[in-house]
Amino acid sequence: MSKRIGILTGGGDAPGLNAVIRAAVLTAQNHYGWEVAGILKGFDGLSAGVPPIPLTEKDVRELLARGGTILGAANRGSPFAQPVQRPNRKIEYEDASHIALSRMAEQGLDALIVAGGDGTMAIAHRLVKMGAAVVGVPKTIDNDLGSTDTTFGFDTAINTATEALDKLQTTAESHHRVMVLEVMGRDAGWIALHAGVAGGADAILIPEIPFNIEVVCQKIRQAQLSGRNHSLIVVAEGAAPVNGQQQYKSKGSGRADLRLGGVGHTVGNLLAECVAAEVRVTVLGHVQRGGQPTPYDRWLATRFGSAAVHLVAQEKWGYMVALQGNTIVPVKMEDAIRMKFVDPTGETVMMARDLGIVFG
Numbered sequence: 001m002s003k004r005i006g007i008l009t010g011g012g013d014a015p016g017l018n019a020v021i022r023a024a025v026l027t028a029q030n031h032y033g034w035e036v037a038g039i040l041k042g043f044d045g046l047s048a049g050v051p052p053i054p055l056t057e058k059d060v061r062e063l064l065a066r067g068g069t070i071l072g073a074a075n076r077g078s079p080f081a082q083p084v085q086r087p088n089r090k091i092e093y094e095d096a097s098h099i100a101l102s103r104m105a106e107q108g109l110d111a112l113i114v115a116g117g118d119g120t121m122a123i124a125h126r127l128v129k130m131g132a133a134v135v136g137v138p139k140t141i142d143n144d145l146g147s148t149d150t151t152f153g154f155d156t157a158i159n160t161a162t163e164a165l166d167k168l169q170t171t172a173e174s175h176h177r178v179m180v181l182e183v184m185g186r187d188a189g190w191i192a193l194h195a196g197v198a199g200g201a202d203a204i205l206i207p208e209i210p211f212n213i214e215v216v217c218q219k220i221r222q223a224q225l226s227g228r229n230h231s232l233i234v235v236a237e238g239a240a241p242v243n244g245q246q247q248y249k250s251k252g253s254g255r256a257d258l259r260l261g262g263v264g265h266t267v268g269n270l271l272a273e274c275v276a277a278e279v280r281v282t283v284l285g286h287v288q289r290g291g292q293p294t295p296y297d298r299w300l301a302t303r304f305g306s307a308a309v310h311l312v313a314q315e316k317w318g319y320m321v322a323l324q325g326n327t328i329v330p331v332k333m334e335d336a337i338r339m340k341f342v343d344p345t346g347e348t349v350m351m352a353r354d355l356g357i358v359f360g
């Protein structure tokens with residue numbers, strides 16, 4: 001039976017989103033003979049009734065290597081909390097999820113594929129409970145979604161962060177400096193851990209392990225005593241000191257409005273007080289989210305996009321495709337919403353400690 005599937009991308013973008021769209025369109029068209037419609041601006045576009053764009057093989061041909069998402073994504077939008085301006089100009093949030101559901105019907109969508117992180121999966125899960133036919137694809141550079149070993153976007157992000165460390169390393173060596181690199185990682189330190197190990201960092205500070213700056217100072221001093229006058233320190237944006245708080249650039253009304261930032265400079269200032277070396281701080285920011293996906297991310301995103309269409313064929317509403325080992329499996333969205341953290345006593349952290357890397 002012929003179907004019309006909608007596809008949307010939610011939350012912050014990640015390299016590989018376009019490869020998911022491409023794979024879903026190609027699989028739907030070639031394998032099932034189905035039509036795919038691209039929903040613009042994530043759930044906001046769906047609720048607002050923005051007309052979806054038809055996606056055919058011709059439209060997605062060049063998408064494999066392109067970063068970002070051709071559909072656009074709303075990083076804060078949720079049909080369960082739509083901003084409404086009251087007559088007194090105050091903005092209040094209303095549950096408009098029934099509108100999102102009726103838009104799906106109006107636009108003749110038999111099913112919806114959503115590619116997103118924990119926020120997007122939480123919305124999709126609630127829509128499924130209301131009767132919507134939705135399947136998910138896990139996306140986040142932070143790699144912190146539960147039930148999947150890896151999300152696409154993560155490999156590209158650690159490549160970018162590692163390249164930054166490699167470059168910082170050479171200039172640190174020339175000037176005998178301590179270089180601090182702040183990377184993304186709101187609640188989980190996967191990017192910092194992987195890039196830190198791959199880039200030969202001396203210290204890696206992650207949200208899962210509250211840090212004591214004195215431990216980092218000692219590490220730098222030890223390096224200096226052994227004749228190495230430069231050091232690399234990687235700090236995840238969500239890292240916090242023992243008994244301290246995460247640092248924000250800006251705070252809004254809800255969790256979605258919180259913007260982490262500043263801990264790299266704080267660590268830099270603290271280090272400048274305790275070591276006899278010049279300390280410089282680099283904040284990598286959105287560079288980690290941009291650019292072409294790595295071959296691995298293209299491969300994973302393609303497998304996910306294609307598998308999501310097969311989930312639609314099996315009517316596995318409320319399920320998300322996931323990578324477990326080297327196999328793509330369906331998992332319940334509610335399990336994916338539970339975040340995946342770096343285990344402070346796990347094998348990789350222990351290995352890093354064995355190498356002499358400190359976690360503060």
Ligand code: F6P
Nearest residue numbers: 012075140141142184185186260
């Ligand atoms: O969730 C991915 C992420 O890149 C986080 O690491 C980071 O805190 C956040 O997105 C930044 O989001 P925004 O672009 O909305 O500021």
